[in-house]
Amino acid sequence: MRRRDFLGACGLSCAGLALAAAEAPGPLTIGLGPQLFLDDYLVGRIEGLVRRVESPERLPHPVLDSKTFGTTQPYLTVLRDEEQQCYRIWYNRGAAVWHAESADGIRWVGWRVAWDLRRSYGASLVDDGKDAADPKRRFKLANWQAGRTREDKNGVDTGMYVGFSPDGLRWTAYDRNPVLSSWPEGRGKLSRHGVSDIVDVFYDPLRRRYATAVKLHALPEDGYAPAPRAGRVFRRLVGLSVSKDFVHWEKPWRIFTPDSKDDGLLEFYGMGGVHQRGGLTIGLVRVLRDDLPCDRGGPKDGIGYAVLATSRDGVRWQRFREPFLDRNPERGSWDHAMTWIGGILPVGDEVYFYYGGYARGHKVAPDRERQIGLARMKTDRYVALAADRGEGTLRTKPFLVPGDRLMLNARVPRGEARVRLLDEAGRPLGSLGHVDAKPVTGDVLAAEVRWPRSLGELRGKPVCLEFRVRQGRLFGFEFHGRKG
Secondary structure, eight states, X not given: OOHHHHHEEOOSSOTTOOTHHHHSSSOBOOOSEEEEOSSSSSEEEEESOEEEEOOOEEOSXXXXXXXXXXXXXXXXXXXXXXXXXXEEEEEEETTEEEEEEESSSSSEEEEEEEEOOSSEEEEEEEEOOTTOSSGGGSEEEEEEEEOOOOTTTTTOOEEEEEEEESSSSSOEEOTTOOSEXXXXXSTTOXXXXXXXXXXXXXXXXXXXXXXXXXXXXXXXXXXXXOOTTOGGGSSEEEEEEEESSSSSBOOOEEEXXXXXXXXXXXEEEEEEEEEEETTEEEEEEEEEETTSOSSTTSOOOOEEEEEEEEESSSSOXXXXXXXXXXXXXXXXXTTSSEEEEEEEEEETTXXXXXXXXXXXXXXXXXXXXXXXXXXXXXXXXXXEEEEEEEEEEEEEOOEEOOOSEEEEEXXXXXXXXXXXXXXXXXXXXXXXXXXXXXXEEEEEEEEEEOOSSOGGGGTTSEEEEEEEEEEEEEEEEEEEOSOO
């Protein structure tokens, strides 16, 4: 699967989906494409199943090390170049944006400077593809920059900058930067909307717009206790802004703030790797605990990890609290202190998560101990509904059947997963010959669920699906159109 297809996988009927659909009466319209269980959008009733975050498996060594590649930050972008049949990565080496290529997404060659910036953080890109409306602006980059302080403007040239390129290597800065200011209400005056030094841009295919997750400041009136090394900002938070053209951006609004369920002095460093799966937008939030040591009894130099976040409307978000990619537990390992995800890449039937690994702490030796690692997992297996020992049942809310074939993503090596057809009222529906389909077993990403007759007979009609999982884990399902 191509990266663009993976990141924008939303089916044929999802363009109009919004959170309001979940609240509207009548059956849901889900469209083709993956339906995952990271939230309760499709869940009608659940018994005996526990939602568990799955973690990707990390490679033992960095794929971009600081000695060879000069990596200094965890903020990056990885893309598939279909024309050249290779993978491309943009990353920070000091303030500059560097570029390298790979045949497999693991071994990188040809590293070179792509944009020699002087005061910047980040290397977040969007590729509009070979059919871009303006080929000179096919590649769009956003990051935080600070230009020279001009006496007449008193330093207002700090914030989110954007630039454009026809090939990802030759860049031209927008002539009216910054597009979002660090000081929208005056130099030195903290604001709810002031963009700090972390910027992650992405394209939202459901709403046909660009978006950016940015680091925002907390304010004294928020009442947060100040965190170590946060200075006057009291905590780092995450905001979101959107744009139709990549140069005119809405005022950022907050999407993640610490709450009473969080321990200690929790902070956030933006959200990377945002992508679409079905009607669900998924992001990886970088969590920071600057009040903790890497090892018990050691110096409190800070730790960090990545958690999952989801949205159904692109406006309101919810986050998981348990780590998705946690720190390496092995003392002395290169990613023992921090694991912040910067970008993702679909490769075959897996997803690659590229992350910044820190050895000893948040601010320790950034020119030597911030390297880029890779963790991998099978497609769409972020969160499981688990019945590891017994049996559990999930019944979906009513929805309109969008396709002719049903595929199941499940891991049931010792048990089985059964699917039953029900009508809107939850009564058994045997119109395809049987209520129950043939059981699914094994470790399968897309096992077809079969009844005696085709699901096409129910296309456009409301049904509920009842999944019964014994000694295994269910990740999601997907409808396909007609075979061939």
